[in-house]
Amino acid sequence: MPSKTTTKPTLEPMNNEQALSMMRSVAAEQEDSDYLQRIPEVAQAGLDRVQTLIATNLDVMTEFMKLVGRIAMTFFANQTYFNDLRGLKRGRMYTGESALEYIVNAVKGYDFDPEKAQQNMTNYAKPDIRSLIHARNFNMQYKTTVFRDDVARAVVSENGIYEITQQVINSLGYSGNFDEYLAMKHVILNVIEQGLGLSVVIPAPTTEDASRQMLAAIKAWGKKLTYPSTKYNPQGYAGLVTNTQTENLVLITTPEYDAYLDVYGLAPLFHLDVANIEYSKIIVDDFGAHDNVTGILVDRNALMFLENYWEMETWYNREGRFFNHWLTISEVLSYSLFRNCIIFQTSASNVTGITVSPAKVTMVKGEKRRFTATVQGEGVIPQSVTWTLSGQAKDGTKIDNYSGELTVAEDETASTLTVTAHSTLADVSETGTATVTVTD
Secondary structure (H helix, E strand, O other), X not given: OOOOOOOOOOOOOOOHHHHHHHHHHHHHHOOOXXXXXXXXXXXXXXXXXXXXXXXXXXXXXXXXXXXXXXXXXXXXXXXXOOOHHHHHOOEEOOOOOEEEEEEEOOOOXXXXXXXXXXXXXXXXXXXXEEEEEEEOOEEEEEEEEEEHHHHXXXXXXXXXXXXXXXXXXXXXXHHHHHHHHHXXXXXXXXXXXXXXXXXXXXXXXXXXXXXXXXXXXXXXXXXXXXOOEXXXXXXXXXXXXXXXXXXXXXXXXXXXXXXXXXXXXXXXXXXXXXXXXXXXXXXXXXXXXXXXXXXXXXXXXXXXXXXXXXXXEEEEEOOOOEEEEEEEEEEEEEEOOOOOEEEEEOOOOEEEEEEEEOOEEEEEOOOEEEOEEEEEEEOOOOOOEEEEEEOOOOOOOEEOOOOOEEEOOOOOOOOEEEEEEEEOOOOOOOEEEEEEEEEO
């Protein structure tokens, strides 16, 4: 887990006259009539009068502090702090607690035969529509307190208004962005842990030659992903065809590997066309325990980062004589199984075993049950499996190749069935099995 950096973003320092002028401009842009009516313009009323009015009149001070909160929100919206992953947000979800994603798969073609037109033209062709639900899963709230006496002192000191605004920005926005970064990074780490991308083995770019190899690999795979294929997305084993345009590609890597690519890779190739690689680049501090991963080349639409709301609220506690500012964040931070992803690692993946659950079960004739599998191994290991069934005597006893749902026929005569899970990773001989006892 990364530690919080000591370098915090700041607004440009300004004195109170400049700050009040800026705040009035913001109030005008936001059509904040309460602020504009209660707090006069410095150029007309004079700085001393405006400062005294804010410091001594609670209603005026309240409008002032509400605008401080909104200015902080504007700063949050326009700055990424250290969290470059915010740039991957796909938009805002204004209502609801989940987002529905769906994709229509490619249609399988068939031989054109005019002789069959009359009998086939009215047949129903069901489209292959796949859907995922991404639930709102990041819900955080942050609070900071500013005492009324501190506000009064701030508005009459030379740079006090700037300092009060900075306090709100740093205590709320910095903390919210840090937690958001950790949550977004967790999604990326889960992509690695679940093997949700095609693993490509390539040396770590710690030398000039290896850096050139990685740059060439990025360029080559970026082009490959533009072609429709079932090879590069997590649902490809189930027949999903996808492609990614190069402008939608994002390379996620670490500071160390980014530096190697810049120093050893791009510098020698600076004047060559081969260096013109089409992708966006985002840096994370590390890939957690996955030391063998050097980068991820992913379709930006795979990262389902949707903002529900970032909201600031301000309230005055009359008994305690202080202002509370609350920052509330609600977002969907998820990952799509329908998009392409390449995971670069320095060593090959190795499946060491597959565990099927339940391992032993009794089922009655006519019953249905879904099995699950966990794939163990080293490196980037897809958790997806395909299923086969053996031992059945009737055609009605079958297992779905992809979902793992077993159906036992009403007239099944076999007493024992074997369910087998096969890893979707290429050239893997390891399997996992479950035993099913069939009863009446």
